[in-house]
Amino acid sequence: MxxxxxxxxxxxxxxxxxxxxxxxxxxxxxxxxxxxxxxxxxxxxxxxxxxxxxxxxxxxxxxxxxxxxxxxxxxxxxxxxxxxxxxxxxxxxxxxxxxxxxxxxxxxxxxxxxxxxxxxxxxxxxxxxxxxxxxxxxxxxxxxxSGNEVPAPVTVSAWSVPAAYTPEGDPAAGGSINGLPLAPRTYALDYYESLEGTNIRVGTSRVVGATDAFAELWVTVKPWENDNRRGGTVYGSYESQNTGRLQIQSLVPLAEQPFPKANVGDVLSGTTEGPLDFNQYGGYTLTARTLGTVEDRGLTRESTRPQRNGELAVATYNVENLDPSDPQEKFDALAKAVVENLASPDILALEEIQDDTGAKNDGTVSAAQTVKKFTDAIVAAGGPAYEWRSVDPVNNEDGGQPGGNIRQVFLFNPERVSFNDRAGGDATTATGVVRERGRAALTLSPGRIDPANDAWEDSRKPLAGEFTFRGRTVFVIANHFGSKGGDESLVSHHQPPVRSSEAQRLKQAQAVNAFVKDVLDADHKADVVVLGDINDFEFSETTKALTDGGALFPAIKSLPRSERYSYVYQGNSQVLDQILTSPSIRDFSYDSVHINAEFSDQNSDHDPQVLRFCP
Known part of the structure; x- marks a missing residue:
């Protein structure tokens, strides 16, 4: 107990x-x-x-x-x-x-x-x-x-919240902080806990997590804390928590008062006041009797520059469970983003492409209709006529929504790049690496990497493809590693929290790293791009395993620390989507294109990533 x-x-x-x-x-x-x-x-x-x-x-x-x-x-x-x-x-x-x-x-x-x-x-x-x-x-x-004056609120501000996040859990209690006396002047979590149920207020505060579908947003009372130029708070390490974050909900039913729409960087001005709650989906939450007013600070969606003639542009985009039953408006918005915001990359790895009947659990595994509807929308938006390659999964073996059969898909512009097809790839057959005429080559293209490895149980298997650009072979490996589902939250009573999902991602990273090393053993100058929804941070053990032995470099680390993010979760701007490069890719341009994660109106919850280099 x-x-x-x-x-x-x-x-x-x-x-x-x-x-x-x-x-x-x-x-x-x-x-x-x-x-x-x-x-x-x-x-x-x-x-x-x-x-x-x-x-x-x-x-x-x-x-x-x-x-x-x-x-x-x-x-x-x-x-x-x-x-x-x-x-x-x-x-x-x-x-x-x-x-x-x-x-x-x-x-x-x-x-x-x-x-x-x-x-x-x-x-x-x-x-x-x-x-x-x-x-x-x-x-x-x-x-x-009745009619009594409510007790005066405690003002939660930059000066009242401690800089340290939490004490270490008590080893004798299994790492729990439950039994430790609260030190509200020393630790932020202790400070918030000492106010549980208390009437509190925050003054004018910057929004760091956009309004979501559940009518809630996140603010920070510490405007300088790990801030970035677009208004967010960057999550840069397990030891550098953003202590000023608070979730905001309203006590007024939505039927009586719609919740305001806010993007990251907007400002919740005036006074927001009400009791401090603790809930499953964010921890400490100000449940507002009085809600401030959202001031629009004009955040706009980014666009990356077009690739130059000699540059190959490779991108990754998690399109969030896309299937033919989604409204045409979603396909059109995603397609417009590919053309206008991503500048029509030469190779685009997609994650979360569902089968042709979506989450209907009917045994369908083909995604041909899903991809056709998407590529048609790209053409309609003024983009190239992309061709595509993928490998259909075994029904209900790759995680995600039951029946949805999400998988990775390569789109490529045949006017600028060609795909080297090597037949025989299927859901259960592993592609390998051979040496041909002094160069590395895949035995199957497209093919899956080590699909029988238990690292991929109930998870997406990596998709490997061999491309040619201006006579140079480029190996691209598209990934969607296991989710963080099941991990304890940052406000867990265990400190540090238990991140149980990392064990599977660590094994997945090791498998991909081993495959990349096979390619490099065959040709140490091979151009290899590993990309996708890695579902883990650039400082995580997962990323360290991917880069083991210098096989890969996480390109997002080429950006300033304040610009390293592709996802916003509970007010933390953080990295989940990555592109990693082999040692031969020394000079490149990298862009995390912020078009979704910071906005209340999202076409996906992930921001796409683009890498440009000259093979």
Whole structure:
């Protein structure tokens, strides 16, 4: 149990001891063994305690007083209330959530007393590794009076949030921070936890995560923290967390007040105020009674420059589960991006191309209709008549949506590049490397790399192809490594969080690295481009495994640190999509083309990447 590692706070111990002395608690001489906390003495800060888990977890509390600060009538229904008489301890929150399960019958400003059971709810379940939210459940609520002034909000600002993110987890508790006394003046996560359930406010703040489909956005209260020129906050290492990020939601139902659309770099101006919640999809979240106004700062989509005559342009783009049932508008928007924003690259590796019936689980594996609809849209947008190559997967063996059969696909412009076809490639047959006339060559093109390797279980197998540009052979390997699904979040109670998904990506990276070394053993001057949705950071063990022995270089590292990102997650601008090059590709131009990840209106959640070089 979480509570087993949490010491009882001095405050609560004193309260319970006093209650025993006064005869307000029945039972044993050891207050910790009682199942009921004293009625008149227990207040919200006693329930919250000075660690992440309540010292009264599982106990009944009676007539806990406070003023309602927020009411949620949708989702996890309930209300927050707060004690206006603080205890003076910065580590103990004065607010707490009351889970009612149905629309609460209270209003903001009601003075109430609440009786019920103190519970630690873990959003996402215990296996998620998430911290827990202290709640009062099965409540009995009495409204004492209405129209009271809400307790003044705590202002969360650049100066109040510590620079250090979190303490190290306690080894004796399996790396958990649950039992550690909160140090809100030292660690950002401790600071936010000390305000769980409390009425807080942020002033004018920059948006670092665009409005999403669930009516939420991210801001930072630290405008200088790992900032970039487009307004985001860059995630540059596991040790360099962006402590100023907060998720913003609204307590007003969307039917009553639409949530504002905001892009990265916009500003949420004025005051945003409400209780601080903790949820599965972002951790600490300001649930706003009062929401500021979004100021559009005019973020525009980038366009890369066209390749020059002697340059080969190779790009990667995750098109997010594209299939023929998607609206024509999505195909048209993606096609327009290929032509206008990516300048019609010579070779384009696509990830998340679904089969011809999409997520319908009917045994279909061909993606010919999907690709035709896309390439037709590119022509209609003024682009080249791309040809394409791929290998159909075995049904439901490559992960993604069941029945969708996502795979990588090569598009190439036959006016500038040719594909060297070598027949025989299929879902289960591995391509290899041979030496022909002193040069490396693939045995199958297109072909899959080591598809029987358990590294690719329930995951996309790499697609290798051999191209010719101006008489020079170029090997391109398109990848879509295993997702981060199952990893613990940055706000996990384990610190550092458990990144379990990295184990599979590490094996995948090792397999690709071994294949690249086979190519280089056959011809150390071979031009090899490894690209795709690597689903991992440029500083990760996955990337280190890809580059082992100097076989590859992550081209995104040629960019300034502030420009290294292809994806925005929970307000962090970070790298997932990469292009890596063999040693012969020394001089190149690299561009992470920001057209999706920073925008509320997205055609995909990934930004494409483009590499230009002269083979």
């Amino acid at each position: 979480l509570s087993s590692v949490v010491p009882r706070t001095t405050a609560v111990a004193t309260v319970v001891a006093a209650a025993l002395a006064a005869g307000l608690l029945a039972g044993s001489a050891n207050a910790a063994d009682d199942t009921t906390a004293g009625a008149a003495q227990v207040r919200i800060h006693d329930i919250q305690g000075n660690t992440r888990v309540s010292p009264l977890e599982g106990k009944q509390v009676s007539d806990v007083p406070g003023i309602v600060t927020g009411v949620r009538t949708y989702g996890s229904r309930g209300f927050w209330f707060q004690d206006p008489e603080a205890d003076g301890d910065a580590a103990t929150s004065e607010g707490v959530f009351v889970f009612t399960g149905s629309a609460p019958k209270v209003a903001v400003g009601d003075r109430v007393t609440v009786s019920g059971t103190v519970t630690e709810y873990v959003p996402g379940g215990a296996s998620s590794g998430n911290q827990s939210l202290t709640e009062i459940t099965k409540p009995t609520v009495t409204v004492v009076s």
